[in-house]
Amino acid sequence: MRRRLSILVACMCGAVGVFPAAAAAKPVKVAATLSTFADLAKTVGGDRVEVSAVASPKFNPHFIEPKPSDVLKVKRADLFIDAGLDLELWRGPLLDAAGNARLFPGGPGELDLSQGLELLEVPGRGASRAQGDLHLYGNPHYWHDPENAKRMATAIAEKLSALDPEHAGDYRRNLQAFLARLDQKIPEWQSRLAPYRGRELVGDHRAWPYLMRFLGLQMEQHLEPKPGIPPTPRQIEFLEQYIRERRIPAIVRAGYFPPGAAESLAKRTGAKVVLLCQSVREIPACSDYIAMLDYNVNQLVEALRP
Numbered sequence: 560m561r562r563r564l565s566i567l568v569a570c571m572c573g574a575v576g577v578f579p580a581a582a583a584a585k586p587v588k589v590a591a592t593l594s595t596f597a598d599l600a601k602t603v604g605g606d607r608v609e610v611s612a613v614a615s616p617k618f619n620p621h622f623i624e625p626k627p628s629d630v631l632k633v634k635r636a637d638l639f640i641d642a643g644l645d646l647e648l649w650r651g652p653l654l655d656a657a658g659n660a661r662l663f664p665g666g667p668g669e670l671d672l673s674q675g676l677e678l679l680e681v682p683g684r685g686a687s688r689a690q691g692d693l694h695l696y697g698n699p700h701y702w703h704d705p706e707n708a709k710r711m712a713t714a715i716a717e718k719l720s721a722l723d724p725e726h727a728g729d730y731r732r733n734l735q736a737f738l739a740r741l742d743q744k745i746p747e748w749q750s751r752l753a754p755y756r757g758r759e760l761v762g763d764h765r766a767w768p769y770l771m772r773f774l775g776l777q778m779e780q781h782l783e784p785k786p787g788i789p790p791t792p793r794q795i796e797f798l799e800q801y802i803r804e805r806r807i808p809a810i811v812r813a814g815y816f817p818p819g820a821a822e823s824l825a826k827r828t829g830a831k832v833v834l835l836c837q838s839v840r841e842i843p844a845c846s847d848y849i850a851m852l853d854y855n856v857n858q859l860v861e862a863l864r865p
């Protein structure tokens with residue numbers, strides 16, 4: 560008798576899941592290519608969304624090998640958020656493998672965050688992947704400018720509202736709260752770097768022009784002679800002289816970028832190496848979008864302080 564009762568209870572519990580009210584409360588499943596986009600989706604979506612990211616922030620976002628579990632995540636997603644352009648060279652094969660037609664480019668469940676943003680470093684005609692250039696449509700690392708983060712979060716709120724109109728009010732409120740926090744932080748971040756306006760740094764990969772512009776800093780030269788081409792002895796030799804002549808105080812590097820070239824240049828020139836987060840949750844201090852900006856600003860201030 561006791562056994563039959565427990566089976567009955569189990570059946571009742573299972574049945575709750577198929578009541579229409581419970582079905583309507585299902586969260587929107589979001590698969591984002593990068594952890595930064597996943598974080599913005601969570602900030603805007605709150606408990607109305609179930610968010611996952613494909614690329615670990617510890618790896619170069621251009622070259623990720625999605626796992627079978629990532630394919631499954633995308634297959635089951637209601638919304639796919641990506642950087643557009645040619646940031647995720649693995650995006651097309653991932654979408655093909657998942658085969659969820661709603662998420663294909665331009666589909667109702669796809670959100671290309673580059674849409675409507677003003678891009679930097681759009682190359683002229685003649686740039687080609689054969690020459691190793693990874694940024695063929697303009698620089699795709701635009702999320703480092705918080706003004707762009709405002710537009711990205713707004714686009715996410717609009718998309719979530721279209722997919723889940725019943726909770727559009729929640730998305731609007733969460734978005735407003737995030738925009739208000741950014742409006743409060745933006746002048747603080749900019750004023751912390753104001754004493755160093757116009758100072759020049761050397762980079763690793765060409766991933767930082769949006770952050771540099773936002774903070775009033777310069778970055779013309781990189782360890783990679785071209786985006787995607789690893790540092791060559793010739794480039795290192797050139798940079799050694801460049802850093803000395805211009806008294807460049809620091810070399811910026813993301814965690815994934817091999818440390819050797821930056822460290823040896825730093826040793827020879829006296830420049831510091833400054834580690835920045837290229838995406839949210841790369842390290843515990845970069846736990847969300849605002850924390851990542853806080854961390855990156857602090858790191859730059861430390862590197863530039865005389």
Ligand SMILES: [Zn+2]
Pocket residue numbers: 621693694699700764765766786
């Ligand atoms: Zn890049």
